[in-house]
Amino acid sequence: MIKLIIPFVVGLLLLTYTLISYSKRGIGRKGLLLSLFVSFSLIISPVMYGVILAVAKLLGFYYSFVFVFLVSILALFILIIYIIRKINELDNRNIRVIQEISLLKAEIDELRNKHR
Amino acid sequence: MSWKILVSIAAYNEERTIGETIRRIKKTLSNMGDKIQYQILVVDDGSTDKTKEIAKKEGVKVIGHIINLGPGAALRTSYLYAARSDFDIVVRLDADGQHPPEYIPHLLDPILRGEADVVIGSRYLERSYKSSLLRDLGNIVHSKIISIVSQQKITDVTSGFRAIKIEVIRDIVKYDFPDTPAVYITLKKALSGYKLKEVPVKMYPRMHGKSYLNLKRLIIYPFKTVRDVIKTIVEG
Numbered sequence: 001m002i003k004l005i006i007p008f009v010v011g012l013l014l015l016t017y018t019l020i021s022y023s024k025r026g027i028g029r030k031g032l033l034l035s036l037f038v039s040f041s042l043i044i045s046p047v048m049y050g051v052i053l054a055v056a057k058l059l060g061f062y063y064s065f066v067f068v069f070l071v072s073i074l075a076l077f078i079l080i081i082y083i084i085r086k087i088n089e090l091d092n093r094n095i096r097v098i099q100e101i102s103l104l105k106a107e108i109d110e111l112r113n114k115h116r
Numbered sequence: 117m118s119w120k121i122l123v124s125i126a127a128y129n130e131e132r133t134i135g136e137t138i139r140r141i142k143k144t145l146s147n148m149g150d151k152i153q154y155q156i157l158v159v160d161d162g163s164t165d166k167t168k169e170i171a172k173k174e175g176v177k178v179i180g181h182i183i184n185l186g187p188g189a190a191l192r193t194s195y196l197y198a199a200r201s202d203f204d205i206v207v208r209l210d211a212d213g214q215h216p217p218e219y220i221p222h223l224l225d226p227i228l229r230g231e232a233d234v235v236i237g238s239r240y241l242e243r244s245y246k247s248s249l250l251r252d253l254g255n256i257v258h259s260k261i262i263s264i265v266s267q268q269k270i271t272d273v274t275s276g277f278r279a280i281k282i283e284v285i286r287d288i289v290k291y292d293f294p295d296t297p298a299v300y301i302t303l304k305k306a307l308s309g310y311k312l313k314e315v316p317v318k319m320y321p322r323m324h325g326k327s328y329l330n331l332k333r334l335i336i337y338p339f340k341t342v343r344d345v346i347k348t349i350v351e352g
Binding site: 092095096098099101102103105106110 | 177179197200
C-alpha cells in the first residue's frame, strides 16, 4: 500500500509546487506542461495500477516497477536533451548579443573620435 | 578598378605578436599599389593582456568582445563587420605569427582574376609545414571527408589563412559558427556552390602563447567535425 501512496503524494506535491511556480512566473509554459505531465503521471499511476500492470505485461516487462522505472529514465533523458538544446540556444543568443554590442561600441568609439 | 580589402585578425592574448603582424600586413599591402584599398581589423576576443591597446596604437580598427567567446564567434564578428561595410574581399589570418602576411597577394590573386570565390592557404600543397603527427593525421582525415562531401579537392581544411569574396561572407554570416569554425565554414561554402581554390603557403609554429586546440579539444575535435558536417547538411 505504501508503495502506491508515495508516488501519489509526490505527484500531488509536485503539482502544487508547479502551480505555485507558474502563478509566480517562476516557470514558463513549456516547463509547466512538462511538470504537469510528470505530476499527473505520478498521481495517476497508483490509482490506475492495474492499467500499468497490464501495459507492462503487454510490453514484456514481468515486473511493473521496471517498466515505470524505464519510462521515468526515458522521460529524464528527453528532459536532459531539451535542457541542453535550450542552453545551446541561449548561449548562441548571448554570443549574438555580445557581437552586436561589440560592433556598436566600435562604431560609437569611431564617431566619438571623429567629433573630437 | 580598385578592390576594397578587409584584413581581419582575430586575437586573444597576442600582445607579443600582434604589433609585428600588423606592421607586416601594412608593408605587404602597400607594395600592391593602387590596385587595392585596404583596412585592417583586429577582433579582440576578450584579451586580458594589452592586445587591444597595441592594435589601437598601430592605428587599425579594433572591435573588442567584452568576454572571451572563442575563435568561431570572433570570426563571425569580423564577418558581420565586413558584411555591413562595402568591402569586396576579406582576408583572414591568425595573430600569432603562424600565417605570414607576405602571402596575402598569393591568396588575393585567384579572386582578383575571377578564378575563385574562396582561396585557402594550404600548408600541405607543398608540404611546407611540419606539425604533430596527431594534427597532421586529423587534418588529412578531415580534408578527405570534406573533399568527398563537397566534391572539391581540399588538402588543408583547417587552415585559417583565407581570402573570401564578400558575397560568400554575406551568405554565411546568417548562421552561428561553432567554436572551431574552419571545417563548418569550408563545407558550407563548398555546398553552397562557391568555387574553392587552394594556394600553397608556408606556415610557421606560433611564436608565443598557447594554441586554442589543447589536448582535450584535439580529442573532441573529430566528434565536433561530425556534428558540423551534419549541421551543414541539415541547414542546407
